[in-house]
Amino acid sequence: xxxxxxxxxxxxxxxxxxxxxxxxxxxxxxxxxxxxxxxxxxxxxxxxxxxxxxxxxxxxxxxxxxxxxxxxxxxxxxxxxxxxxxxxxxxxxxxxxxxxxxxxxxxxxxxxxxxxxxxxxxxxxxxxxxxxxxxxxxxxxxxxxxxxxxxxxxxxxxxxxxxxxxxxxxxxxxxxxxxxxxxxxxxxxxxxxxxxxxxxxxxxxxxxxxxxxxxxxxxxxxxxxxxxxxxxxxxxxxxxxxxxxxxxxxxxxxxxxxxxxxxxxxxxxxxxxxxxxxx
Amino acid sequence: xxxxxxxxxxxxxxxxxxxxxxxxxxxxxxxxxxxxxxxxxxxxxxxxxxxxxxxxxxxxxxxxxxxxxxxxxxxxxxxxxxxxxxxxxxxxxxxxxxxxxxxxxxxxxxxxxxxxxxxxxxxxxxxxxxxxxxxxxxxxxxxx
Numbered sequence: 001x002x003x004x005x006x007x008x009x010x011x012x013x014x015x016x017x018x019x020x021x022x023x024x025x026x027x028x029x030x031x032x033x034x035x036x037x038x039x040x041x042x043x044x045x046x047x048x049x050x051x052x053x054x055x056x057x058x059x060x061x062x063x064x065x066x067x068x069x070x071x072x073x074x075x076x077x078x079x080x081x082x083x084x085x086x087x088x089x090x091x092x093x094x095x096x097x098x099x100x101x102x103x104x105x106x107x108x109x110x111x112x113x114x115x116x117x118x119x120x121x122x123x124x125x126x127x128x129x130x131x132x133x134x135x136x137x138x139x140x141x142x143x144x145x146x147x148x149x150x151x152x153x154x155x156x157x158x159x160x161x162x163x164x165x166x167x168x169x170x171x172x173x174x175x176x177x178x179x180x181x182x183x184x185x186x187x188x189x190x191x192x193x194x195x196x197x198x199x200x201x202x203x204x205x206x207x208x209x210x211x212x213x214x215x216x217x218x219x220x221x222x223x224x225x226x227x228x229x230x231x232x233x234x235x236x237x238x239x240x241x242x243x244x245x246x247x248x249x250x251x252x253x254x255x256x257x258x259x260x261x262x263x264x265x266x267x268x269x270x271x272x273x274x275x276x277x278x279x
Numbered sequence: 280x281x282x283x284x285x286x287x288x289x290x291x292x293x294x295x296x297x298x299x300x301x302x303x304x305x306x307x308x309x310x311x312x313x314x315x316x317x318x319x320x321x322x323x324x325x326x327x328x329x330x331x332x333x334x335x336x337x338x339x340x341x342x343x344x345x346x347x348x349x350x351x352x353x354x355x356x357x358x359x360x361x362x363x364x365x366x367x368x369x370x371x372x373x374x375x376x377x378x379x380x381x382x383x384x385x386x387x388x389x390x391x392x393x394x395x396x397x398x399x400x401x402x403x404x405x406x407x408x409x410x411x412x413x414x415x416x417x418x419x420x421x422x423x
């Protein structure tokens with residue numbers, strides 16, 4: 001039985017016999033070569049489910065929005081499963097209300113090319129799941145850190161490069177919408193009293209938004225790359241995310257989305273944390 | 280801000296109510312001299328300082344920002360400054376990564392008994408920011 005058949009069969013079973021009210025997975029998109037999230041609530045609809053290298057969207061992002069409906073099953077590749085862990089950590093979903101259908105992932109293709117965030121993926125298999133659909137895939141050797149070249153630039157060059165990048169931002173907040181970490185009922189960019197972030201697309205306001213977005217990702221981002229893929233202006237948002245993930249790992253030895261028992265790195269502390277930058 | 284041709288920086292200081300604010304107070308009542316470059320904002324704890332405050336200060340025209348709280352272990356709320364320390368470490372790194380001069384934003388621990396130390400920190404921070412010159416990078420033009 002192919003992986004897809006197995007997925008559809010399990011989805012049907014879960015919906016008919018096991019008290020699951022919704023299976024979150026993927027269906028083929030309208031354009032060829034794309035897939036889009038599918039929310040299957042009737043067993044007869046389970047046949048729309050697919051899984052292959054078009055399935056990029058991080059499905060964990062939908063969990064906080066649908067959890068009130070009852071028991072949810074979710075198709076999770078490596079990064080989705082890490083986002084589920086991140087949500088469990090932050091008590092945004094209840095493990096008992098979840099059935100995690102793990103799938104191994106060989107990387108997401110974007111217009112025929114391996115998505116940037118997938119080139120450095122070290123968790124192609126789910127880190128947490130109730131059952132595997134299909135076999136686990138082989139670990140890949142991650143490509144060298146794409147930040148290396150950027151970090152060699154001088155501070156002024158880095159500022160210029162980032163500024164040029166974020167100046168294109170149209171503040172559509174697609175990056176926030178697709179992000180499993182962004183579940184705040186009122187996002188800091190939407191708060192109007194006080195109004196935290198300038199609403200204009202001036203360079204300074206855009207940079208403020210992107211720096212703060214990065215701060216909010218620190219110790220939480222699982223580097224699924226949804227934000228970069230979701231950006232209509234093609235801004236490399238992962239650049240910020242990678243850097244904060246890197247510093248959190250270096251300084252606090254923490255990697256997001258691996259251990260549900262652990263506090264998020266920035267919600268915890270160690271009295272012996274380094275403080276060489278503090279006078 | 281430029282007075283008489285020489286640049287004198289404008290620095291926003293977030294001081295924790297229990298230690299650094301009292302330290303600044305002690306510096307004052309002890310008549311210890313330090314540059315009049317800081318504008319103090321009193322916060323309940325260094326853990327109350329959202330990284331956004333720091334960026335917002337820079338965006339709104341500050342040339343530098345100083346954040347000061349209780350020494351580790353001495354937090355009035357026991358662990359506020361430990362949590363803040365992690366947050367500041369990430370922010371500090373992120374600012375450097377984005378190419379904002381590391382000297383713009385300074386962090387220090389000053390206790391209520393360290394009036395002289397507070398003055399010293401302000402002198403040092405002022406000098407650092409003075410050498411960097413006016414903040415241009417995050418500044419929002421309309422505000423300036």
